Amino acid sequence: KAGVTQTPRYLIKTRGQQVTLSCSPISGHRSVSWYQQTPGQGLQFLFEYFSETQRNKGNFPGRFSGRQFSNSRSEMNVSTLELGDSALYLCASTPLGGQGAAGDQETQYFGPGTRLLVL
C-alpha cells in the first residue's frame, strides 16, 4: 500500500506570494492533519480534516487555510507569504473509521513533507 505523498517536495516563493501544497493520504484513510516544522518552534499543528470537514485547528493566522476533497486528498494554502513561513510542512493521515485494524485507528502516518523557502 502506498504511503502518504506530498507535492511538491520543494518550493521557493517570495514574500507576498501564495502557495498551495497537496497531500494524498494512504488509501482508505479519512483523516488528514497538517503540521509546520521549524527549528525554533518544533512541530506545530495547523489543522485536521475528516470527511471534508475541518475538525480541529491550531493557532495559526487566517492566512493558513486548507480543505479536503471527497477522495480524502487535502490541500493547504498559505496566502501573503512571510519570511517566517519558511518551514517543512508535513501531512499525516489516520484511518479513523476507514480501513485498518482497530489499533491503527489512532496512528498518524506522515508524508515526506514539503520544504518551503520564502525569500
Next chain:
Amino acid sequence: AQSVAQPEDQVNVAEGNPLTVKCTYSVSGNPYLFWYVQYPNRGLQFLLKYITGDNLVKGSYGFEAEFNKSQTSFHLKKPSALVSDSALYFCAVRDISAGTYKYIFGTGTRLKVLA
C-alpha cells in the same frame, strides 16, 4: 492544558549501550501515546504506540517504551544502540476523553549514537 515534555534536547550514547529518551505528558483523561523518529530531510516515521493493555510496548527497530501512569511518563528505550539510530525522536499524545482530535507533539530529542 494538554502537553508533552521531552526534557532533553539531545542524548548521547555509545554504540552497544542501552538508550533512553524521556517523555512525560499531561492530559485530562486517558492518553494515547506515540513515538516517532525523523531522519534528516524526511517525514516522521511511526515507531510504537500505547493505546491500552500492557504497559511495556514493543515497536519497530528493537525499540520499546514503558507507559507509567503514576509518573505520567512514556520513555523510549532500546537495549543496545546502533549508530543508525541517530535521529530526532518525537513523543506525542492524543487525549481521547476531551473530544479533541489534536495530537500534541513534544519538542523532540536528538539522539546521537557514537561509534
